[in-house]
Amino acid sequence: MAHLPVRLTPGASADRIDGWDVDAEGRPVLKVRVRARPVEGEANAALIKLLAKSLRVPKSAVSLDRGGQSRTKMISVEGLSDDDLRTRLTDL
Known part of the structure; x- marks a missing residue:
């Protein structure tokens, strides 16, 4: 399972990483x-x-671990290692 720290900005003009x-x-x-x-x-x-689509994993594999009410969040991705996750993110 990979862990991904995210800084989320809601209300943007487009969904993007x-x-x-x-x-x-x-x-x-x-x-x-x-x-x-x-x-x-x-x-x-x-x-x-957005993360599930970008990482090419099912939505069910992506979950919010911490930060439900905060801009800084910790996301878990089932089925990927931390190295796989970083590789897929650099390919975007």
């Missing part, structure tokens, strides 16, 4: 924007859908 950045503690995070608003979990659902 902006690439890697570092958070305040210097840890790498993937910057992602979604059109959905942060209302009733819509932005989180859009994030999971």
Whole structure:
């Protein structure tokens, strides 16, 4: 199982992955924007859908571990190692 730290920006003009950045503690995070608003979990659902499509895995393999109410989230991806995950993200 791979773990992916994400910095989510809801309410964007388009759903897209902006690439890697570092958070305040210097840890790498993937910057992602979604059109959905942060209302009733819509932005989180859009994030999971976008990541599943981009990583070429079923939506059921992608889950939100931490950060449901925060912009910084931890995502788990079943069936991929951390190396596989990074490889698929660099291929985007």
